Amino acid sequence: PLTDTDRSEDFLRRVRGLKAARTANGPRLYQPITLLWAVGRARRGEARTLAWADTDEAIGALLKRHGARGERPRPDYPVLALHRAGLWTLEGHVGEVPTAHGDSALRNWFAEQRPVGGLAEPFHDLLHRSGHSRVSVIEALLTTYFAGLDPVPLLEDTGLYDEGHHHHH
Incomplete structure (x- = not known):
């Protein structure tokens, strides 16, 4: 059986392997905002999976509030990317999860299929x-x-402030 150390290393390897779109000011924050939200939920022992409407609303609000590099409130982007990286499960949908990044097609797929999902x-x-x-x-x-950004408000919003702030002043 895998030890916590093995799992932790696997998780970090997958997280570091994620590809984020770049802007002039740094990488887009879709995936880290989504992951920090999920880390906060795990920490508090909340349900691993959530209905798409709830996921969409929660991550959408965080993207609106903390998207410092032009992110739109589109949780479908990071959820799909995390799903591809083996970090996120999507259940209760018919057929394959889309692979294309077609803007409206992707939004429509999530709206129609309403997958239940969460961190693996x-x-x-x-x-x-x-x-x-x-x-x-x-x-x-x-x-x-988050180089050059203040992550404290996001850590507070995701319930991780006391675990994430003392290394960053």
């Missing part, structure tokens, strides 16, 4: 149990994505 189970469970794993992934996300 082994990672959700790990982040619930292991403060060390949470701190590692928060660190990795802040270092990779």
Whole structure:
């Protein structure tokens, strides 16, 4: 069986392998905002999966509030990217999850299929149990994505402030 250390390393490897669109000011924040939201939920022991309407609303609000690099409130983008990276499960839909990044096609697929989704189970469970794993992934996300930005408001909104702020002043 995999140890927490194995799982943590696998998770961090997948997170570091994510490709984010670049802007002049740095990488887009869709994926890290979505992941930090999920880390906060895991930490609090909340349900791993949520109806699409609830996911859409929650991540959409965070993207609106904390999208410092022109992000639109479109949770379907990061959820699809995280699903492809093996970090997010999508259930209850008919047929294959779309691969194309067609703007309206993607939005329509989520609206019609309303997949139930969330952070992949082994990672959700790990982040619930292991403060060390949470701190590692928060660190990795802040270092990779939030250079030049103040992540504190986002950490507060996702319930991770006390685990994520003391390394970043």
